[in-house]
Amino acid sequence: MKKYLLLFLATGFLFISCKNDDNIFPDEQEEVVEEELKTAADYPAQNFMYQVMNIWYFWQADVPNLADDKFQGSNDPDYISFLASESNPSDFFYNDLTFNHAESVGDAAASDRFSVAVENYKDLVNSLQGISSSNGVEFQLYGTENDIDIYGVVTYILPNSDASSKEIMRGDVFNGVDGQTLTRSNYIDLLFGDNANYTLNMADFSGESVIGNAKEVALTKIENFSENPIYINKIIEQNGKKIGYLMYNSFLAAYDDQLNTVFGEFKAENIDELILDFRYNGGGRVTSAIQMASAVYGTETDQLLLRARYNDKIMANSEAADVEDNFTDTTFDSKTALNTLNLKKVYIIATGRTASSSELVMNGLAPYVDVVHVGELTVGKSEFSNTFVDDPSTGYFYTGNNDSDINPDNxxxxxPLLGKNENADGFSDYENGLVPDYELPEDVENLGVLGEIDEPLLALTLSIISGNTAKRSLNPRSFTNSFAHSRIFSLTNNAMVMDGLLKPLKSEN
Structure with missing residues (x-):
């Protein structure tokens, strides 16, 4: 399963030092010497970002600043000036190095919506491992008729969190924080600020309005909180069939063995059908997605699951084996034998929160399995990424054990996005989302209890399995689009991370 990209020659991808011009006039001597004191090392964050993006970035050929003939080496005065052009490395990354022309062309496919830069790489790494500062309340945010005030609806509570011990549950509504009414202009500071403690002011639906009910819920964020993505797993018996149900909220490597155990239980019970609930799953590690797909379809290690497509520079130095991954027969890290169900059909609940590795499972299985998509249009992210830090010895890859080698000054x-994953049929063009076979948005006034057979999305899926699909009657508010959710500012929201599948670049001198 593990594929290795070809090594690249230093002459092809690393800057070559340029000879300085010693022919200067005496009266210009002082000024030139002062300029020569500035080198790429004086801008470590910007230099590191450029080196990575020039090699790996999927849209490298489309960003003028990343053109291979743009600069004449790391000592090129124009290169130094370019590094110095933005004092804030974040501005340098997003303004000067990423491809973002959606506004001009009106096409999501022509925009990088997901590359991330963060001042402390450890925050990025923790986020990818499901570790964050959290009070445990997951929610969706909605606008009101005046388009100023907003309200939130709780979607689920994380087990073992602060909220799990408080009187708050799925379906509860709030319209204020610390006594302040939530609005479009203040919700970011109130809900996503640095405050470790806040109090939610709860509310109720009243006709077409949301009215405060004087109830308050005080919450405290737990630092380094770790979320188990396996939220619910159970077997539902219906009409003589055993149906496995798994609500899985993120593809996290630390829980791969536990996920394998869940599929082992399904296999031991000889289930007839499987429902995967990805409605709130924004993605995660690709190797975990490969494991999930293999657990559904089979350990057919000779059959292609995904093909990675990088920028032209990478592809020109790659062979098929370098960019292809088949189904697997073991977990990725522990190499435990994989439990598989060998199914020909799978039912997947997916919504506008479903992205990246979740979509990869759906798209990757499509050539082999009848994937029945229940819910809503998904996010539409076929691009994958990887984590990079300022450690040239690993080709700037974060390996998990090179923390001591990272530049202390940066x-x-x-x-960044490195490419797209396509399935065995070569399909990856779903930037506008994967379309449901049976459409049903969540009803904010009737969310139901997750995992219960009368929860609307699960109930619809069960009715499809039974062949008694019923029409759904929803009130107008059910179709109100959520404009934000509790993970919207997560560093790795909608991530598809290829760690473990790429070999760090190493220069040959």
């Missing part, structure tokens, strides 16, 4: 980490 702790920035970046997670």
């Amino acid at each position: 702790q920035w980490g970046i997670q």
Whole structure:
């Protein structure tokens, strides 16, 4: 399963030092010497970002600043000036190095919506491992009729969190924080600020309005909180069939063995059908997605699951084996034998929160399995990424054990998009989302209890399995589009991370 990209020659990808011009006039001597004191090392974050993006960035050929003939080496005065052009490395990354022309062309495919730069790489790494500062309340945010005030609806509560011990549950509504009414202009500071403690002011639906009910819920964020992505797993018996149900909220490597155990239980019970609930799953590690797909379809290690497509520079130095990954028969890290169900059909609940590795499972299985998509249009992210830090010895890859080798003067980490994953049929063009076979948005006034057979999305899926699909009657508010959710500012929201599948570049001198 593990593929290795070809090594690149230093002459092809690393700057070559240029000879300085010693022919200067005496009266210009002082000024030139002062300029020569500035080198790429004086801008470590910007230099690191450029080196990575020039090699790996998927849209490298489309960003003028990343053109291979743009600069004449790391000592080129124009290169130094370019590095110095933005004092804030974040501005340098997003303004000067990423491809973002959606506004001009009106096409999501012509925009990088997901590359990330963060000042402390450890925050990025923790986020990818499901570790964050959290009070445990997951929610969606909605606008009101005046388009100023907003309200939130709780979607689920994380087990073992602060909220799990409080009187708050799925379906509860709030319209204020610390006594302040939530609005379009203040919700970011109130809900996503640095405050470790806040109090939610709860509310109720009243006709077409949301009215405060004087109830308050005080919450405290737990630092380094770790979320188990396996939220619910159970077997539902219906009409003589055993149906496995798994609500899985993120593809996290630390829980791969536990995920394998869940599929082992399904296999031991000889289930007839499987429902995967990805409605709130924004993605994660690709190797975990490969494991999930293999657990559904089979350990057919000779059959292609995904093909990675990088920029032209990478592809020109790659062979098929370098960019292809088949189904697997073991977990990725522990190499435990994989439990598989060998199914020909799978039912997947997916919504506008479903992205990246979740979509990869759906798209990757499509050539082999009848994937029945219940819910809503998904996010539409076929691009994958990787984590990079300022450690040239690994080709700037974060390996998990090179923390001591990272430049102490530059702790920035970046997670740029490196390419697209396509399925065995060569399909990856779903930037506008994967379309459901049976459409049903969540009803904010009737969310139901997750995992219960009368929860609307699960109930619809069960009715499809039974062949008694019923029409759904929803009130107008059910179709109100959410404009934000509790993970919207997560560093790795909608991530598809290829760690473990790429070999760090190493120069040959």
